[in-house]
Amino acid sequence: MTEEIISTWIVETIASYLDIPISEIDALQPLANYGIDSVHALSLCGDIEDKFGFYVDPTLAWDYPTPNAIASFIASRLSSR
Amino acid sequence: MSVIDARLAVEAMDARLGDPYSPSNACSWEQLCRNDESGERPHDAEAILKEIGAGEAFVPFELNGSLFQLDHLGSLVRAVFRRDPALGLGFGVTSLMAAATIWTAGTTEQKERAAKLLIDGGQIAVAFHELSHGNDFGANEVRALSSESGFRLTGNKAFINNADRAELIVIHARTSETPVGHSLFLLDRTKLSLPPSDYCNTVGVHGCRLSNISLEDTAVTGSALIGPLGMGNSVALRAFQVTRACLPSMAIGAVDTALRTTAEFAVDRRLYGFSVAELPYVQQSLAGVFADLVASDIFSSTAARLLHIEPNQGSLYSAAVKFLVPEILREDINILADVLGARFYLRNGKHSIFQKIMRDFPALVIGHAAQDVCEATLRAQLPVGVRIEDKPDEELQRAIFDWNVPLGPFDWTALQLGASGKSALFTALYTGIENHTSVDRELRAIFDELLDLSIWLRSTVMQMSPRERGLNGSALSSKATKVYARLLAASACINRSNVCRSGTQDPGSGLISSDAWLKIALYGILGYKRFLHTDLVEQLNPICYGEIYEELLSRLSLNTTFDSLATSMLPIYSNINNKIRV
Numbered sequence: 046m047t048e049e050i051i052s053t054w055i056v057e058t059i060a061s062y063l064d065i066p067i068s069e070i071d072a073l074q075p076l077a078n079y080g081i082d083s084v085h086a087l088s089l090c091g092d093i094e095d096k097f098g099f100y101v102d103p104t105l106a107w108d109y110p111t112p113n114a115i116a117s118f119i120a121s122r123l124s125s126r
Numbered sequence: 127m128s129v130i131d132a133r134l135a136v137e138a139m140d141a142r143l144g145d146p147y148s149p150s151n152a153c154s155w156e157q158l159c160r161n162d163e164s165g166e167r168p169h170d171a172e173a174i175l176k177e178i179g180a181g182e183a184f185v186p187f188e189l190n191g192s193l194f195q196l197d198h199l200g201s202l203v204r205a206v207f208r209r210d211p212a213l214g215l216g217f218g219v220t221s222l223m224a225a226a227t228i229w230t231a232g233t234t235e236q237k238e239r240a241a242k243l244l245i246d247g248g249q250i251a252v253a254f255h256e257l258s259h260g261n262d263f264g265a266n267e268v269r270a271l272s273s274e275s276g277f278r279l280t281g282n283k284a285f286i287n288n289a290d291r292a293e294l295i296v297i298h299a300r301t302s303e304t305p306v307g308h309s310l311f312l313l314d315r316t317k318l319s320l321p322p323s324d325y326c327n328t329v330g331v332h333g334c335r336l337s338n339i340s341l342e343d344t345a346v347t348g349s350a351l352i353g354p355l356g357m358g359n360s361v362a363l364r365a366f367q368v369t370r371a372c373l374p375s376m377a378i379g380a381v382d383t384a385l386r387t388t389a390e391f392a393v394d395r396r397l398y399g400f401s402v403a404e405l406p407y408v409q410q411s412l413a414g415v416f417a418d419l420v421a422s423d424i425f426s427s428t429a430a431r432l433l434h435i436e437p438n439q440g441s442l443y444s445a446a447v448k449f450l451v452p453e454i455l456r457e458d459i460n461i462l463a464d465v466l467g468a469r470f471y472l473r474n475g476k477h478s479i480f481q482k483i484m485r486d487f488p489a490l491v492i493g494h495a496a497q498d499v500c501e502a503t504l505r506a507q508l509p510v511g512v513r514i515e516d517k518p519d520e521e522l523q524r525a526i527f528d529w530n531v532p533l534g535p536f537d538w539t540a541l542q543l544g545a546s547g548k549s550a551l552f553t554a555l556y557t558g559i560e561n562h563t564s565v566d567r568e569l570r571a572i573f574d575e576l577l578d579l580s581i582w583l584r585s586t587v588m589q590m591s592p593r594e595r596g597l598n599g600s601a602l603s604s605k606a607t608k609v610y611a612r613l614l615a616a617s618a619c620i621n622r623s624n625v626c627r628s629g630t631q632d633p634g635s636g637l638i639s640s641d642a643w644l645k646i647a648l649y650g651i652l653g654y655k656r657f658l659h660t661d662l663v664e665q666l667n668p669i670c671y672g673e674i675y676e677e678l679l680s681r682l683s684l685n686t687t688f689d690s691l692a693t694s695m696l697p698i699y700s701n702i703n704n705k706i707r708v
Contacts, residue, residue, distance in 0.1 A: 064593045077305050083264055083359075084597045087441075087506040090544040092592070095509065100438070100546035104360055107305040 046123060052116035058092055059085075059112065075110035097123065128530045129632045129691070132198045136687075137697035139205040142178040146209060146383075146695060155383070155479040158210040162332045162482050163473065168213055175217050176247030180206065184222045186229055187535055189241035195533050196368060196430035200375025201423070201691055207379030208687070208695070210479075211486040212333035214376060217249075220287040222372075224250035224296040226365035227310055229538045231353030236312050243293055251292035253283040253339050254362070261499045263298055263308070264359055268341065270299035270309060276347040277301070277311065283339040285326050290337050297339070298358055308358035311350045318344060330485030364541040367444040370500070371433060374451035375426035377490050378419055380483045381455045381462075382688045385415050387480045388462040389682050391469055402465070406668060411465050413674035414646055415458040416688050420638065421619050421647035422451045423689040428526060428551065428618035434533040435525055437540040438547045441503060442511045446611040449500035452491035454650060459484055505607045506595050508587045512610070513548040518557055522550060527621040529632065552610075555580060555617035561624055566641040568666055572648045576616050583609050615651045619644060622690075634692040637677050642670035 052072045059076060060067045062085045070079060086103035093101050097119055102108075109115045144151040151157060152170030161168040175181075183202055185191020193199055206214040221244060228240045228250075240250060259265040268281030279299055289295070295313040323337040353361040389412050392403040402408055429443040436443075463470040463484060469477045470484065504511065525531045559573045586606050594603040623644045626635035637643050645666055681688060685695045 058592065062592045062596060064591075082597060084502050084506045084595075087503070087544050088592055088595050090546070091507055091510040094546055100542065100544070102360075102542065103544045104306060104357075 046120070048113070048116045048120045051119050052112045054096065055112040055115050058089065062088060070112065072112040072116075076106055076112070077110065081106055093119065099126075127195055127198060127532055132195075132201055132529075133633060133691050133693050135198065135202050136205050136691060136693045139178075139180070139202055140693065140695055141697045143174065143205065143209060153209050153213075155209070155387075156476075158213065158333075159473075159478045159482055162210075162212065165332050167216060167335060168210065168333045171210070171213050172217050175206070175213075179245065179247070181218060181221070181244035181247050184218060184225055185241045185244050186538075189229075189237055191241060191245060194535055196372060196433055196536055197375075197427040197529070197533075200372045200426055200430055201689070203372070203376045204379035204382075204689065205693075207376045208383050209379075210333065211377065211380040211483060211490050212331040214379070215331060215486075215490060216287065216334040219369075219373060219376065220252050221248075221250045221292070223366065223369045224252035224292075224294070226368050226538075227252075227296055227352055227361055228312065230365040230541070231310075231357070231361040232312070233349070235349070236352060240294060240312075248294075249288040249292040250294040250296060251286050251288045251339075253286045253289065253295050253297040255284055255286065256282065257284040261496050263362070264305075266298055266300060266308060268297070268299045270301045270311060270346075272301070273345065275345065276350065277345075279311070279341040279344045279346060281341055283341075285336045286339055287334050287336055289323065289339050290325075290335055295339065296352065297341075298362065301355055301358075304356070306356040306359075309355050310352035310358040310361055311346055312352050313344075313346060313350060320344075328489065330482070330487070331489045334489075360543055363441070363543055365538070367440040367541050368433060368536075368538075370444040370448040371426060371429045371440075373490070374447050374455070375423065375430065377452065377455060377487070378422050378426070378689055380487060380490065381415070381419060381458055384459055384462050384480055384483045385412065385419065385678075385688050386682065387477050388412065388465050389678060391466055391477055393679075393682070408465050409675045410668065410671040411461050412678055413671040414650060415461055416678045417643055417646035417674055418454050418458050418650040419688045420634070420643065420690050421615065421651060422454055423691075424622045424638070425615040425618045425651075426451055427529070427690070428622070431526055431529070431533060432551060433541070434536055435522060436547075436550050437537070438542050439511075439545045439549055439551070440541045441543065442507055442545045442549065443551065443614070445500040445503040446614045449497055449504060449607075450611040450615055450651075453497065456487065456491065459487055501604065501607050502597055502599075504610060505599050505603050507545050508590070508595060508603075508606060508610060510545045510547075511549055512552060512584050512587050514556070515548045515550065515553040518550070518553050523554055523557065523621070526550060526554070527618075527625045528630070529625075530630070551614050551617050554621050555613055558617055558620035558624055562620060563627065564641050564644075566645070568670075569641050569645050569648075572645060572652075573620075575652070576613065576648070579609050580613055583613065612651050612653070616648055619647050619651065634690045637674070637692075638690060640673065642673040645670055646674060 056070045086106040090101050090103050109118045143153040146154050148154050149156040182192040186193050228236050254263050256266050270277040270279045297311050301309040326336040392408050395402040426447045429447045432443050433440045471481050594600045626639035686692045
């Protein structure tokens with residue numbers, strides 16, 4: 046799975062958390078700008094585990110602040126398996 | 127460590143605390159009520175706790191303490207809560223919360239310092255709370271600015287237990303403006319000059335001294351940092367999984383005494399020519415509360431064991447216990463107050479401990495993650511929580527529910543911030559019901575209702591939009607969260623019942639293996655409280671309440687506890703100097 050596809054999935058997922066159009070989320074902007082909170086971060090780890098099959102810590106959303114950064118991290122985890 | 131060993135540890139503790147009925151004993155209910163009226167700390171009772179080394183219970187075995195298994199920590203400290211919840215909270219539990227962060231992420235030096243302090247009977251304050259932010263500690267504003275020699279702290283912490291005397295203080299402070307911007311610090315108050323603060327006036331827990339901590343450019347060295355910089359919330363939320371699972375287990379002790387007091391009243395009191403205890407509604411109320419206490423013990427002990435066995439799901443189990451058990455216990459206190467009638471608010475006489483427990487209880491259960499915080503933790507993770515194992519590991523299931531399977535020492539570093547994998551406890555709801563051998567019609571009907579609820583829950587969670595799982599979740603997601611916590615509790619009780627039915631000789635197993643107890647316990651867990659739902663729910667045959675009431679009378683006359691361990695409150699314990707290992 047390419048980083049681009051993963052990033053698009055992150056954007057879609059975050060947009061569904063916030064109930065806003067996908068077009069409003071820029072994959073290069075920090076998620077914190079959109080009002081992502083700690084509860085969303087917990088949801089995100091469950092959704093990532095469902096989608097990609099491994100656990101990530103909820104601090105992921107702060108360690109890798111943008112959808113592209115998260116996608117890059119996930120892609121590297123996937124390729125190292 | 128077996129159930130028998132756990133019982134011995136509790137009875138050794140009770141033997142050291144002395145006769146709770148003897149007014150001359152500092153740890154008697156009468157004396158502790160007198161302390162409460164004076165508004166002072168129960169100094170003599172605390173001196174006993176210090177003398178017997180009660181603080182060792184909070185210190186891991188490898189640091190010379192006696193803490194080994196978390197389920198036994200809950201049942202042991204429950205003995206102190208049976209005497210006085212404020213004594214348990216004031217002497218130790220907030221120290222445990224503080225220490226949990228150190229055991230999770232502290233340096234060897236920090237761990238050794240904290241361990242020695244607790245073993246010597248001292249306190250550690252846990253300073254998170256700021257008036258403007260409550261449980262939302264991610265918004266906390268106390269600042270820690272980096273300096274050449276370490277950090278400089280400025281700001282106010284409010285209503286901190288033991289802030290006036292704790293030798294060490296764990297403080298939560300903002301170290302940057304980023305979302306991972308909070309850190310934890312271990313402050314040595316002997317090296318600081320903190321301004322004195324007035325005590326906060328409270329309705330209950332008079333034996334606890336809450337006050338404020340004001341920091342004004344207070345310098346601490348870099349070695350004060352607990353865990354990595356910026357990881358304060360992560361460390362705290364992992365460490366507090368332990369305290370959130372254990373605190374409700376301890377709080378059962380307070381309601382144990384409330385039940386004992388009420389049952390004694392009901393047996394003695396005569397109305398209309400017969401004793402109050404002969405009224406069917408009174409018997410059913412008392413039996414229902416008793417069944418709830420055993421169920422609450424089983425649920426919280428199971429969650430504590432699961433923190434050892436399945437730490438990847440710890441954030442769910444601990445939040446579920448902290449969410450559900452206090453709610454059950456709070457309602458139980460109200461049911462008992464109805465039985466006590468006017469006695470429930472008397473501040474003197476032989477029943478006065480009851481009003482004290484009623485006042486103290488809210489402080490016990492809101493102090494450490496309010497119900498809505500636990501609900502948010504569960505709600506966000508419902509899709510993970512309802513994942514089911516296709517092929518449950520039988521060995522693992524046995525370790526969870528057979529309390530004679532010893533667990534290794536608790537690994538504080540294994541806990542995760544979020545849950546992952548599949549839930550052994552949720553899966554066990556299905557296997558537990560499948561393996562249960564009872565043919566009781568009422569019980570099988572309850573099992574069917576639980577299975578229907580689980581089907582409803584799983585389909586609701588699958589259809590729920592991610593937004594509904596957020597902080598502003600819908601009423602439907604709130605309902606799903608409540609159902610989830612109740613199903614976990616039901617799973618724990620059904621599976622423990624199975625173990626007890628398989629012929630274990632554990633104390634209390636006769637009660638727990640009975641259809642009567644399991645039916646009443648599951649009714650309580652489902653929220654069908656006695657007499658509150660008469661129009662909505664089919665009532666259980668009163669015979670089952672009679673069976674549990676008989677056991678209650680037996681324990682009352684033998685002075686044994688109303689939890690699953692059934693230990694003696696007045697033990698004859700000859701080997702009193704042995705170290706209590708939990």
